[in-house]
Amino acid sequence: MTEESTLLSHRAVKDETSLKYMLKLAAPMVVAHISFTVMQFVDRFMVSRLGTEALAAVLPAGYVSFVPASFAIGVMTSVNTFVSQSLGRGDKKACSNYCWQAIYMGLAYSLVTLAIMRPAAPMIFKALGHEPAVAALEVTYLRIMLYVQVLAVFVWASSQFFMGVHRPVIMMYSAIAGQVVNVIANYVLIFGKFGFPAMGIAGAAWGTFVGIAAGSVIRMAVFLNSDVNANFKSRHSLNLNFARMADLLKVGFPSGIGLMVNIALWGVILFAMVGQFGNDALAATSAVLSCVNVSVMPVVGLGTALTAAVGKSIGEGKKDVAIKQTSVSLRIALVYMGLIGLCLLVFRNRIMAFWSSDDVVINIGVKMIILAAIYQVFDAATLVYNGSLRGAGDTLWLAAVSAFGAIVVLGIGSMCLIKLFPQLGALAPWIAATLSIITVGVANRWRFKTNRWMRIDLFKRPGPEMPIRDGAVIQ
Numbered sequence: 001m002t003e004e005s006t007l008l009s010h011r012a013v014k015d016e017t018s019l020k021y022m023l024k025l026a027a028p029m030v031v032a033h034i035s036f037t038v039m040q041f042v043d044r045f046m047v048s049r050l051g052t053e054a055l056a057a058v059l060p061a062g063y064v065s066f067v068p069a070s071f072a073i074g075v076m077t078s079v080n081t082f083v084s085q086s087l088g089r090g091d092k093k094a095c096s097n098y099c100w101q102a103i104y105m106g107l108a109y110s111l112v113t114l115a116i117m118r119p120a121a122p123m124i125f126k127a128l129g130h131e132p133a134v135a136a137l138e139v140t141y142l143r144i145m146l147y148v149q150v151l152a153v154f155v156w157a158s159s160q161f162f163m164g165v166h167r168p169v170i171m172m173y174s175a176i177a178g179q180v181v182n183v184i185a186n187y188v189l190i191f192g193k194f195g196f197p198a199m200g201i202a203g204a205a206w207g208t209f210v211g212i213a214a215g216s217v218i219r220m221a222v223f224l225n226s227d228v229n230a231n232f233k234s235r236h237s238l239n240l241n242f243a244r245m246a247d248l249l250k251v252g253f254p255s256g257i258g259l260m261v262n263i264a265l266w267g268v269i270l271f272a273m274v275g276q277f278g279n280d281a282l283a284a285t286s287a288v289l290s291c292v293n294v295s296v297m298p299v300v301g302l303g304t305a306l307t308a309a310v311g312k313s314i315g316e317g318k319k320d321v322a323i324k325q326t327s328v329s330l331r332i333a334l335v336y337m338g339l340i341g342l343c344l345l346v347f348r349n350r351i352m353a354f355w356s357s358d359d360v361v362i363n364i365g366v367k368m369i370i371l372a373a374i375y376q377v378f379d380a381a382t383l384v385y386n387g388s389l390r391g392a393g394d395t396l397w398l399a400a401v402s403a404f405g406a407i408v409v410l411g412i413g414s415m416c417l418i419k420l421f422p423q424l425g426a427l428a429p430w431i432a433a434t435l436s437i438i439t440v441g442v443a444n445r446w447r448f449k450t451n452r453w454m455r456i457d458l459f460k461r462p463g464p465e466m467p468i469r470d471g472a473v474i475q
Contacts, residue, residue, distance in 0.1 A: 016321055026302040028168035029163065029172070058204065072110065080160040083311070103154060182212070183207075251393050283356060322391070330380070334380050378440075392454070405436040
């Protein structure tokens with residue numbers, strides 16, 4: 001792939017505020033996110049064949065492993081911000097160097113996490129009060145997933161790099177390849193096919209390890225190939241740069257904390273607050289969340305693409321273009337999630353009947369789906385403005401609003417509703433969740449409209465001189 005053949009080169013797309021431009025940039029991310037969701041579904045189906053204990057163990061164990069990982073993922077979103085802005089400024093070597101700094105920090109963090117959580121695993125699940133047989137499986141799965149996260153650092157950092165330099169197709173193909181390998185490895189290792197021993201739930205974790213390893217090798221091979229090296233000096237920018245590490249942490253730390261808090265609190269909602277109303281409420285919640293997760297994935301991909309687009313525009317000094325790109329993305333997201341909300345509302349009974357034949361579960365789930373339908377458009381606004389403000393580096397605001405929504409509105413709000421209105425039952429946490437999403441979406445829109453993000457300068461120094469012709473940066 002040459003620089004001229006880059007998916008979103010200036011020659012290929014002249015109007016960076018067009019619907020076509022944003023859809024081209026976002027489409028690979030959307031496909032990658034949807035394929036990941038499908039892979040998770042297949043993985044869980046395979047584990048379900050092992051019995052109730054294995055199925056009961058895999059979700060909480062995976063969730064516990066993801067809490068510390070979510071911090072690293074949140075921090076690494078800053079790679080997209082700095083890479084895209086560096087690309088817009090014409091400093092291409094800095095793009096690859098930021099990626100290397102993220103890899104170094106990510107490896108150190110994941111190794112420390114492994115050293116702390118591996119011996120602590122039995123205590124974690126004992127504290128959660130899980131049955132010994134289930135807890136033993138959870139410990140096995142968690143310990144292997146901690147090794148997975150060491151390799152995943154390469155996936156997280158390189159994916160943000162490729163998104164930042166507007167080459168999302170590379171990330172998409174490598175993600176799909178890794179996920180296909182994951183599914184095949186799971187099948188072989190879980191059930192003991194082709195001469196391999198049947199490893200059960202451990203096979204599911206090692207299958208994920210193999211899939212992540214494949215994805216890492218593919219991404220890093222492309223990152224270091226002659227084309228990327230020629231354009232971004234990826235083989236010559238391995239030096240430690242503590243100033244750039246500080247840059248990434250300054251912008252990424254709030255994102256990491258915000259994502260980790262949200263993940264942790266949603267875990268509390270899923271496993272504790274709703275769970276206290278019985279297995280029927282928990283089953284309904286799992287069904288509705290499965291539907292919502294699938295519906296939201298395309299907009300998550302759009303938000304990530306918008307971060308790259310806005311970052312590049314800001315790096316080029318075209319903040320007016322960033323505003324138009326956000327507006328186009330918002331229209332896409334509102335139309336899509338508005339239609340999703342309408343479908344949820346109209347087909348809520350059929351949706352729940354697909355997931356369960358239990359009338360009690362269906363009745364509870366139908367009410368939850370109504371709330372999910374209400375917050376769809378606000379969730380669209382949240383994700384789009386998150387992506388735009390992150391591209392500008394306004395992550396401290398995002399973290400503060402996210403924490404307020406998660407801790408105050410979702411967490412404390414759930415407890416208050418349960419206490420004051422016990423007749424709401426399992427709907428109380430869902431009402432709080434709906435209010436939280438509405439609050440964050442409205443707050444982020446207000447922040448964007450104030451234009452305060454325009455005053456953020458992540459580099460605080462003049463950029464390299466770039467020749468200008470006809471209003472476009474020549475690269």
